[in-house]
Amino acid sequence: MSAEYIKKKRILLVDDEPELREMVVSILKEDGFEKIETAGSVREALDAAQRFSPDLAILDVMLPDGNGFELMKSLKKSGDYPVLFLTARGEDEDKFRGFGLGADDYVVKPFLPRELLFRVSAILRRCYKEEEPLVKLHACSIDLERAEVVKNGERILLTAKEYELLSALYRNAGRIVTIDALCEAAWGDNPYGYENSLMAHIRRIREKIEENPSKPVSLVTVKGLGYRLNTEK
């Protein structure tokens, strides 16, 4: 599921449990990641970061000589790369603290390998964008880079809101995105009362991307809940 370019990214893994480190490395390697460095303490992690200059750090919260939040602060001083927390403390408190300090995501132990891989790939894709790909749909393709739809050789421009909505749908391609998440993507926080506007925008998007806008196949409605963008391989 992960694009090739992200497998080349360098990952620093910090956890005090050698066996867990070993397992995570094996999970990552099996999925195709090649450049992985590990550390068992804050000191080792800082050394490794200097030597290795990672593209992503996976940190445990509790380390023998400090905690992960403090380590993240020190790491972020030397380089701006995403941080994923691996924590045994599932408390919400910790999650919020992590996010507040600039953590990009967290995985609560115990986790399934595919859960971890999904988060790692998502962060890497979000932070190291390749050129925005051409999204292939049933009746057209979308050039998100240029905010254009290419349909029957014709180029149709997307408005800013249409672009935001399509990007949000594309990021979750094949999955339902709720009405509320779409409103938030287009209008920001507390998007109450935009449901009708959303419907109008969806209608206009369909006119641009669907063969038959009244019988949509790419951008489908899940009644009362949200919308789903079906891409073609």
Next chain:
Amino acid sequence: MKSIPKLIRRFLGILLLSTVLFLMLNIGFLVAFTMRHTPNSRPWSAAQEAADAMTEANGTWTISPEMEQKLQSEQVWAVYIDNETGQALWHSGNLPEEIPLQYTASQIASLTRGYLSDYPTFTGTGEKGLMILGYPKESFWKHMYASWDFQMIESVPRTILTVLGANIILVLVIYLGANSGLLRSVKPIAEGIQKLPTGEAVSLKERGILSELAADINQTSEMLQTQKYLLMKKEAARANWIAGVSHDIRTPLSMVMGYADQLSESKGLNEEEKKKAEVIVRQSRRIKNLINDLNLASKLEYNMQPLSMKQENAVAIVRQVVVDFMNMDIEQRYPIQWETPEDLNVCLIRADRELLMRAVSNLIQNSMNHNEEGCTIYVSVTETEKNCEICVEDDGRGVTDEELKKLTAAPHYMVCDSSATEQRHGLGLLIVRQIARSHGGRIVISHGSHNGFGVRIILPGEGKPPAQRD
């Protein structure tokens, strides 16, 4: 606290009232008593009557026989003297020897005002003379000196009113003084007692008449505080213990889960071995869910779960949970029907988003766990006048009435103080109930409207959102 001043006021009021009542009773009694005895103008009128009863015939004066008899019966002697000469014109037969028969003007003035040889004497004016009646010794007390300043008599009503007013004011001052003094010493005690049930620490100054009471209250408060502290410590220790155990299980379980999952997809193993690895993964996940639930339930039970309450849209929260389940590709076996009214897009509540999502997903997961053969799950959000209701129902195998009763009434083993020997149900519903409670709401468990199992979470609403925008 209002009851104490009320009590004191009533007590002093009764005291005041009874004082006034006594005073009035006494005055009334005095008036009645003197009224009966005062009109001792009786001898004066008798003298006047005796004077009128005198008649002259041929230069000789006689008294009417009735009057004579009356005087005799009262042992009164009488002398009738001539106005001009001062000579006795007539006298009664019982005249004592020491009583003269000739009177000077000064003698008359003196006997009118006082006594004659210790006989209280009274006079009455007749046609030509003066009647003198002498009553037996020590039968009357005469007081003839009284005379008042006219102005003083004139201002009597005002004086009486002033004195009365001064009295009332004085009584009032005494009343208020006593009231406030009593209150001042009782107030801190009363406040202390009132604070005790709230669980606050109480420390009163141990001074004054009620110092012993204050000391007792302080001691009680101290005892309560110690008990509260010990209880909190115990609860915190229990919650921390559960948190610690669940934390320590997480890392080893990660490895069990991780490697088992790798094995289940390993190419080197045959199908049966892969299936076994899958069972390990599935069971590890159960342990994971169990420790998560156990931790959250114990924290919610002991109020150690930090709540981040914000204004949230319940529809959006539930929608997200439903979509997450649908995206997890379970739709073949557990299709979810969204039954929220089409025009309801916003239902504002104060909520901890994560916790509420947890409650709703617990309910959906619950329906899935109890219906392995699959079922349709119906989810809806509705808005009533004051509340927001989240409803999760299924058309699965449901529960019997008896089980339903037990789920509703019987305490969960986690929060039950007697050892529970009956079959234990999971923590899922307990957590939903705890979350509803921490949001000021409740849950209703029923058969649902689809012949299965249904739970309604009822939360207090936050009113209408701002008007619809374009």
